[in-house]
Amino acid sequence: MGNFSVYLWQGGDFVLYTSSGQKFTTRHRQTLHQSGIKEVYVQGAERAEYEKYIERNLGKILLDETLPIEARSRIFFEATTVVLQDVFDRKLPSALRARHLDRITEIVRNSIKFLAKDNSLSAVAPFISHDYKTYTHCMHVFVYSVALFQTYDMTESEVFEYGLGALLHDVGKAKIPKRILNKRGPLTTAEREIIKEHPVHGVSMCAHLPMTQNTINCILFHHETLDGSGYPAGIKGDNVPMPVRIISLSDIYDALTTDRPYAEAMEPYEALSLIRNEMRENVDMNVFKRFVAVLSGAEII
Template identity: 45%
Template sequence: MSHDFFPVLPSLVLRSTRGNYDIYIRSDDSFALYAKAGDSFTEHHERILLNSGRKNVYIRHDQRPEYFNHITSLLGETLLDEKIPRPARAQIFYETSLGIVEEIFTEELPPHIDRSQFDRVFEFVTKGVSFLTLENSLQTMGSIIAHDYQTYSHSLHVFVYSQLILQTYSFAERDMVQFGLGAILHDIGKRKIPETILGKPGKLTDRERLYINTHPIHGAGVCARLPLSQDALNCILFHHEKLDGSGYPCGLKDADIPLPVRAVTIADIYDAIRSSRPYSEGTDAFRTLRIMKEEMSTQIDMNVFRRFIEILSGHGII
């Protein structure tokens, strides 16, 4: 029976606002209903549980989607809520992030991907997300998620795809973690862009496009006080640079663009085309790769791109 439930911290069951899932408490191998879907779960309930020595409450696996959707929809404002202890907010961020990464592996990537690859990426996302639960970083992430949750979920997709690419090279672990942080934070400068522009359903004006094109510079500024390596900052600042010099903000060309940045760029473009946005419908993986090959061959590193294709086809993973 225990396999029908999964444990969560009481603090992860957000107070005052409840989703469409039941909460259970455990006694030995039996589970008792503690709060029905929609019932309020208050600080009083949490104190009772903690005073009784219960560290977890339980949710049925078949209600996991409702639980996950609920905590992600409120993630940004939760991370900024000073009434919730910082360790609890960090745990919410950590578990939500890992949930998104697991979802990418189960729904987006081919089933041929080796389990060791999954475990390795999970190891890096664990280290990266642990870093992002530090106090200053937590506030920063809360701000961007509250501003535009889609940017956050997109960034975790880019993290996974770029990590899979860069694992096929011989980088040190400490460098891989920094590349991963750069990928997770690559669009953080969009917190400086008005939502009316980010979510505009129609074509952007030239002025709006120029405004959006400032987000890498804003991102580097936002992260300047975080203990990031130059590699991580490069991924944030240069992920829209192109090999032919047509990118922004610096118009870098060829060898001036570091390899980790090239991987993040390919991952970023792929997920952007794949995903549905207010201004465009998403498309399938095959058509996305064809668009990238036919329309961007002078802009992206085709050797890195070929490695990405091998990963998505489930072959040639080192």
């Protein structure tokens, strides 16, 4: 039951289907399905109430096998986008607030079981946008990373902690001036150094929150490389935790396959070829092979 009305588009006009506060039952849904209606509408003034309703019920919706997986995938992306956009578009983001962490934590908990399903990545893939925004990028990296985590012998708790780190890996970019983040053309040396501060900013924004070291490592080290040329600490080899290597590869792949202010999106095969041929010293090639297998299984490549 939500505090919003549901409308249908019929005969060139919007027609009320259920009123605010009225329970939207299985019978309502079956009637829509039998009538061939695939889209319903809410008023713009009631959008916030609709979004709250979806967020509160996300776990139940994602695991509802009576709903088409494509519909659940769309809802997953819409709900996650609303929460992350709220985090990244805030003014003066000196710290991540506890209420934001609570919302993000629920997103991670509710979506991991959904993303563990065999066909979930292929169902989610059509909703992956090629228009770069920090919050959509974080969502993509989370999806790719969780798909990879599932191929390793990780506990449910570990997948949650690393998944939270993946979703928040770029939270520190909320403190980077937008004129630098959205700059068209190459960055100056000084601008690149400012960008490279975002992992440390991310950890400082989360310092007061109850996060495990596993989650913090993902935020702090996701730009570290196996050859030690990364930042902020220049750690290398076995000192780069395996989950961080997974997030790092997912991060690189999504950046390459997304339109950015200074570069057009590559096709998946083109991006993977570049990683294999030009970044062999930076990324874990065993993780890379698993990543290719996961993407192939989802028919993304």
